[in-house]
Structure formats: C-alpha cells, structure tokens
Amino acid sequence: MPDVDDIDHRLLSLLREDGRRTFSEMAAEVGLSVAAVKRRVDRLREIGVITGFTVQVDYAKLGWGIEAFTELRYAGTTPVSRIVRTATGVPEVQAVFTIAGDQDSLIHIRVRDLGHLQQVVDRLRRTGEVTGTKTLLVLGSWKRDAAGPPLPGGV
Amino acid sequence: MPDVDDIDHRLLSLLREDGRRTFSEMAAEVGLSVAAVKRRVDRLREIGVITGFTVQVDYAKLGWGIEAFTELRYAGTTPVSRIVRTATGVPEVQAVFTIAGDQDSLIHIRVRDLGHLQQVVDRLRRTGEVTGTKTLLVLGSWKRDAAGPPLPGGV
C-alpha cells in the first residue's frame, strides 16, 4: 500500500472535480509551491494511484441516449478471460464487470435507441456460451463528482 | 441535437484517452491551428457535450479494494427522487442508476473490505422503503478507454 497523505488526497479530490486544473491553482489550494504539487501528481501517476485523465461526455447529446446494464450468465466451463474478450469486442460495451456468485458478468452498454439495444443484447447472447441474460434499462443516473472514497484520514 | 462533426469526435476521442492533452498536441493530430482547437473544445463545453474533466484513480491502491453493485427494490409508492436522495447520502455510493421495470435502482458502491460492504448494504436497506436487495460483488472489471460511442460518422 503506497503512502498517500492528506495533501495527496486533497489533490486527487481537486482533480476529480476538474481534471484540467492548473498546478498553480492546486498549489494555492493546498498551500504548497507549484513545483511541489507537480512532483506529487507525477508521483501519484508513477505509483499507479492516478491511472489517467479523461473528459466527461454527455453521450445523450451525441445521439447515444440509451444506457443499460445486462447481466450475463455463462456455462460453468467458460473461463473468465473468454467472457471479457467476447464482450469487449462489441463497440457498444462500455464496461465489463465479472461478478462473484453464478460466474456472471455485468455489462454496461450505451446505444442509440431501443432497437439498437436489442441488437447488442442479441449479439452478446450469441457470443460464447451464454445461458441467460437480464437487461436493466437505465432511466436516470447520478454520479458522485468530487472527493468520493478518499475521505480525510484515508488509506 | 447539436452539430458535432468528425473533427469534434476526434477531439473527444483524444481527450478520452488523455484529458490533459495540450491543445497544441491535438491541433497537430487533427490538422488545425491551436486556436481553432481551443474554440472547438470551448464550444463543446458550452453546448454541454463536454460536461467536465476528471482524473482516473486506482481506488484499490488507496485501500478501497472492494467494488459492488447492489440492486434495490422499493415499495411501489416510493418516488424516484427519494430513491436517489437516500442513496446519494451514503458516501460509499459512487453512482445511482434508476432502472425501468420493477421501480428498481442499481447502485455502484466502493468500500474498503467485505465488512464495510455489509455495513453499507445494511444502511441502504434501512433507508427508505426498501423491500429487497441483491448485491453483486465485482471480481474484476474492464473499461473502454478511448473512442467509445462516437464512431466515425457519429450523430
């Protein structure tokens, strides 16, 4: 477990709110010099705490208005690696979670419309040894923006 | 539906890979001037296609090693707003998806360990008129890094 102190957690929190924040702005926020902040962020990347930076997109505005989760159940002989590989090959798949219990997976999908959703689910059913599916259509969503897990007194 | 052309999609794709990419780097990539790229990105923010930028964190490295999805079923009289409000009040909750069907919700949770998970699930059960839960423990996950939905020829 790497040592990540309170200032590091505050930097992570600031970057969660705005990943393009400048080092100077963060420096003023945490009371360190710009160079010290940059060194800390560089270090957080090196030790793998920060895995990257990304943009948040409103996909509905791009015409990808439908979001769904599909639970897939596989034959007992299907290896996990195969489950992931088949699902990731479908471009509409945003994320794949392998799940404890019935050797299942939960798949996050984004599509244009319901017809498109049906196509994608059908494709998932056909790929590999899928023995059952259950699809949850997302009506609305909320995501935590800042802070998140690293509460003060973290690690 | 706002007009987002191929270059905009390429910019979004580049920013999905690395949200801190410089405008100059993206300019070279898409063959425009730095100023033109900045104006496009500014515009994508204004029209709401870009909702923000954020850092990607490996929470396991911060000691938050357990990830789970909990399906909550509510009494028929519970309004959606109440479902969201009660769940978002729990700090371990990362995201709340309201789901079509049985007036359910799917809740993404991140916790330190299994004991912690049990506490959080218990807390969710007690809040509001929850009539049933089912928790999916995440063993592994994969997330699409780049491009995603906006395939060439988008919208």
Place this chain on the structure above:
DNA sequence: GGTGAAATCCTCGAGTG
C-alpha cells in the same frame, strides 16, 4: 519542499477566405 529561469502553452485580438 522552495526558487528561479527557460521552454512551452494558453488566450484573445485582428485579419483572411
């Protein structure tokens, strides 16, 4: 962790097709 200087980048006006 701080400082300072050089390289790079961002920003915004004005001008062009």
Place this chain on the structure above:
DNA sequence: CACTCGAGGATTTCACC
C-alpha cells in the same frame, strides 16, 4: 462563420538550493 496568425501573459518543467 470558421480558420490562421501573432503577441502577451500564464503555465509547465527542470536543475539546483
């Protein structure tokens, strides 16, 4: 209307204290 150019100011980056 979107793009390019160019100059000023801010930011990043790195060696050294």
